[in-house]
Amino acid sequence: MPNYSDLINIEEFGDKKEGFNPERWDVSFYCKDCKEIVETDRPNPDKYVFICKKCGWKNIVLGTLEGLKSNYRIK
Ligand SMILES: [Zn+2]
Numbered sequence: 001m002p003n004y005s006d007l008i009n010i011e012e013f014g015d016k017k018e019g020f021n022p023e024r025w026d027v028s029f030y031c032k033d034c035k036e037i038v039e040t041d042r043p044n045p046d047k048y049v050f051i052c053k054k055c056g057w058k059n060i061v062l063g064t065l066e067g068l069k070s071n072y073r074i075k
Contacts, residue, residue, distance in 0.1 A: 030072055031057070034054050036074065037065070041053060
């Protein structure tokens with residue numbers, strides 16, 4: 001069973017972003033358009049908006065690498 005608790009979808013993040021600091025986490029970024037783990041740009045440090053370096057879109061999910069792998073069945 002995938003463990004959804006260690007997956008954060010920033011689209012659904014809402015009020016929970018309080019106290020969330022990606023720099024302190026061992027987070028990876030999954031692009032739902034590219035369907036793979038990608039590098040991201042964060043144009044505004046004050047906002048939780050991440051842009052896929054590959055496709056340039058913002059369809060990014062944050063999570064632990066293990067969580068993302070199990071949720072999206074990445075090899
Ligand atoms: Zn992408």
